[in-house]
Amino acid sequence: MEKIQLTPIGVIHTPFTERSHAPRGPSAANGAEGRVVVYPEFAEGLKDVDGFSHLILVFYLDRSEIAPLRVRPEHSPAEHGVFATRSPDRPNHLGISVVELDRIEGATLHVRNVDMLDGTPLVDIKPYSPLREPHAAIRQGWIDETHAAGETHA
Amino acid sequence: MEKIQLTPIGVIHTPFTERSHAPRGPSAANGAEGRVVVYPEFAEGLKDVDGFSHLILVFYLDRSEIAPLRVRPEHSPAEHGVFATRSPDRPNHLGISVVELDRIEGATLHVRNVDMLDGTPLVDIKPYSPLREPHAAIRQGWIDETHAAGETHA
Numbered sequence: 001m002e003k004i005q006l007t008p009i010g011v012i013h014t015p016f017t018e019r020s021h022a023p024r025g026p027s028a029a030n031g032a033e034g035r036v037v038v039y040p041e042f043a044e045g046l047k048d049v050d051g052f053s054h055l056i057l058v059f060y061l062d063r064s065e066i067a068p069l070r071v072r073p074e075h076s077p078a079e080h081g082v083f084a085t086r087s088p089d090r091p092n093h094l095g096i097s098v099v100e101l102d103r104i105e106g107a108t109l110h111v112r113n114v115d116m117l118d119g120t121p122l123v124d125i126k127p128y129s130p131l132r133e134p135h136a137a138i139r140q141g142w143i144d145e146t147h148a149a150g151e152t153h154a
Numbered sequence: 155m156e157k158i159q160l161t162p163i164g165v166i167h168t169p170f171t172e173r174s175h176a177p178r179g180p181s182a183a184n185g186a187e188g189r190v191v192v193y194p195e196f197a198e199g200l201k202d203v204d205g206f207s208h209l210i211l212v213f214y215l216d217r218s219e220i221a222p223l224r225v226r227p228e229h230s231p232a233e234h235g236v237f238a239t240r241s242p243d244r245p246n247h248l249g250i251s252v253v254e255l256d257r258i259e260g261a262t263l264h265v266r267n268v269d270m271l272d273g274t275p276l277v278d279i280k281p282y283s284p285l286r287e288p289h290a291a292i293r294q295g296w297i298d299e300t301h302a303a304g305e306t307h308a
Contacts, residue, residue: 005159051238051296054285083200083280096250123158140206143283
C-alpha cells in the first residue's frame, strides 16, 4: 500500500518546550494545562465536543526523529519492543493522550493533563469513552512488574 | 506545516468486509476475533507486547473517502461535530480501538473486539493503560443523553 498523508487540523500548546521537561505520559502530567487550537477550517467539527469531560487527542510527535524498534524507558531495567511502550520515538511518530476538557472558547480547547511538547501538530480529536472492563482484568506486563519492584513507570 | 507521511506497519484482518456489517465501536464488537499481522521489518518492536491484556490499535480508515465536519450517527436524532463522534468519515481518517490480546504467534497478534474492516492498514500499536478516573467523573455529552433516551449509541 502506498504512503498515507495527514494534514494537521490544529496545534497543541503546552508548558513543555523541551523533551526532558515533558511528563512521561498523561498520568504523570499532574493536571498540566494546555490549549488546543483548532484551525478555522475544522472549527465546525467541534459542535457538541463541550459535552465531554475527557477527549482523546491524536498528534504528530514532530520532534521525534528516530524510531528504534527496541527502547529502554526511564526507570525500566530492561529493553522492550517499542510497541510495548509509549515512547515518542516510534514508527509513524503518532501520539495519543486522554486529556480533561475544561472549556471551549471559539475554536480553542482549554485542557488539563497535557504531556506533549508545545507546538505539537494535532491530527484528530475523539470523544473519550471508558473501556467497560474491571481494572483487575487489565494486565500491563513489564509496567506492572516495574511498579511491583517499587519503581515508577515511563 | 507541511504534510505528514505515514507508512503502514501491518494489516488488520477482521470478519467485516463491508461498512454496513462492521460494529459501531469496540463496545459493540461483542468479542469479534481478528488478526493483526505486523510486517517483518517491524516484528522486533513486539517484544514484551504479550504481557499486556489490552492494546490500542491505531489504523488508517482506508475506505472512508469523505470527511464532513458534521455527522449524524445512527440512532442519534441530531447532527454533531465530527470530533464529538467516532465516525470513520473524519479528517485524516485515523481510527483507534482498544482490543483484547489473546495470544501472539510470530508477528501475528490474535485479538478480540475488533471493529474495523478487513484489510485495514495498521499504523501503530500501543500498550493500553486505564485512565485513573472514577467512571462517575466521565461525561459523554450527547452519547449519555441518547442512552438516557433509551437508545443505543453509534
